[in-house]
Every structure is written in structure tokens, then in C-alpha cells.
Amino acid sequence: MLPDSIIVLLKPNSMKKLIIISCIATLVYACSGGGDKPAADSNTAPSTDYFKKTEPDPAHEAKGIGKFTHVDIPAALDAKMAEAGKGIYDIKCNACHKLTKEKLVGPGWSGVTARRKPEWIMNFVTNTDEMINKDPQAQAMLEECLVRMPNQALSDDDARHVYEFMRKNDGVK
Numbered sequence: 001m002l003p004d005s006i007i008v009l010l011k012p013n014s015m016k017k018l019i020i021i022s023c024i025a026t027l028v029y030a031c032s033g034g035g036d037k038p039a040a041d042s043n044t045a046p047s048t049d050y051f052k053k054t055e056p057d058p059a060h061e062a063k064g065i066g067k068f069t070h071v072d073i074p075a076a077l078d079a080k081m082a083e084a085g086k087g088i089y090d091i092k093c094n095a096c097h098k099l100t101k102e103k104l105v106g107p108g109w110s111g112v113t114a115r116r117k118p119e120w121i122m123n124f125v126t127n128t129d130e131m132i133n134k135d136p137q138a139q140a141m142l143e144e145c146l147v148r149m150p151n152q153a154l155s156d157d158d159a160r161h162v163y164e165f166m167r168k169n170d171g172v173k
Contacts, residue, residue, distance in 0.1 A: 064119060064135055065123060066127035067126070082168040086168075109166055122159040125159045
């Protein structure tokens, strides 16, 4: 025979509460990383530079998979184009990407134009699914971020404007 305290838990209303509490506890544990990671040294900040390679990588020169094989980028920033890119960023990108190196859902954008060729960035934002499926660099980012970037349906012009905004964010004048 079960004790009275357990019988109370088995009543329908209490059972719903128990299930909800169990689901919340499981979700919190799953999102916390489960404690598998070793404790970080208190003097060392966690790395947020998700695009950086520690040694020279010939894949850095890759242009990605898509229609962009050569993009002429002038040395000077096109302010009008960058402003249009900021508008696109505000609507479609900032929910997942910060303008710093800090990861939100996706990697931060700071320094990305120094780490990736314009063709790679523009191919990634216009051909997201194929890049994630076939490009080793995009696949490595997916492994780090654990979330597939959704296809934002950017036009070629939108992609160029976003790239120009990224350049502005990286300090190009």
C-alpha cells in the first residue's frame, strides 16, 4: 500500500503539476549544458571569436557555394549602401547576431569581413541551406552555434548591402 503523501500526488490535478515541473526541470538541465564542461579558469574569458582559425587555413580563401564568384569591393565605404544594410540587419539579423564578437544565437559580426571573403559571406546569406549542407566552414559554424541559420530570402542587392554594413561595423571608413 502506498503512503498517503504519494496517493495525493497521483490525483489528476497534482499529476499535471508533477509533469509540468518535470518538463521544466528537464528543459533547464538540457539548456544548461548538463555540467559536462570543465570549470573555466576565472582569469580566462571564454572565446567568442567563432570564425577565427588558430592556424592558417587554405579554406579561408574559399568563396563558398553559390553565384558569387567575384565581388569588387572598393577601399572606401559606401555609406548609403551600409545604411541600407543596417536596415536589413535591424529587421532580419539582429535577433540572432550581435555586432560585437559575442555569440547570441549565431556568431557575433565583429571582424567577420577580415576573416571571410565577401563572396563567402554573400553566398552564405543568399544560399544558406546549400552552404550549411556542403561548405566545411559553414558546417563548422553550425557545430559551434548548434542552430541552423534560416534562409532570410535576401536578394543579391540585400546581400551586398548587408556586407557593406558589416564593413562599417568593422571600422571601414
